[in-house]
Amino acid sequence: MNLAEYFRLNRYQSKYEIGDRVIGKFHKIPFVGTVGNDTQINETDGPRISVHLDLPLKYDGVIYNLIFVKHKDIKLFK
Numbered sequence: 001m002n003l004a005e006y007f008r009l010n011r012y013q014s015k016y017e018i019g020d021r022v023i024g025k026f027h028k029i030p031f032v033g034t035v036g037n038d039t040q041i042n043e044t045d046g047p048r049i050s051v052h053l054d055l056p057l058k059y060d061g062v063i064y065n066l067i068f069v070k071h072k073d074i075k076l077f078k
Contacts, residue, residue: 012047014038015071022051024074026067027059032077036066047071 016022016038023032036050048068057064 012040014047016049016076021077022049022074023077024051024069026057026064026069026073029057029059031055031057031067033067049074 016035018035018037020035021032022035023030025031031051031053032055033051033053036052038047038049040047048070051067051069051074053065053067057067
């Protein structure tokens with residue numbers, strides 16, 4: 001078995017592709033955006049998705065154009 005086969009069989013496989021349109025909630029605020037990356041940084045935190053927002057989002061006085069969310073917080077926008 002080479003390294004490519006090992007990682008294909010034993011590592012995280014993404015659910016969303018770059019450019020997928022998604023909707024969801026970030027701290028109970030609805031948003032619409034585009035998936036930038038669906039990855040798993042480490043085993044402790046689990047997988048996360050970066051989303052480039054269509055419109056900026058303001059939360060606790062901070063304006064976000066890019067957010068990181070979990071799979072449970074978003075779904076495909078059809």
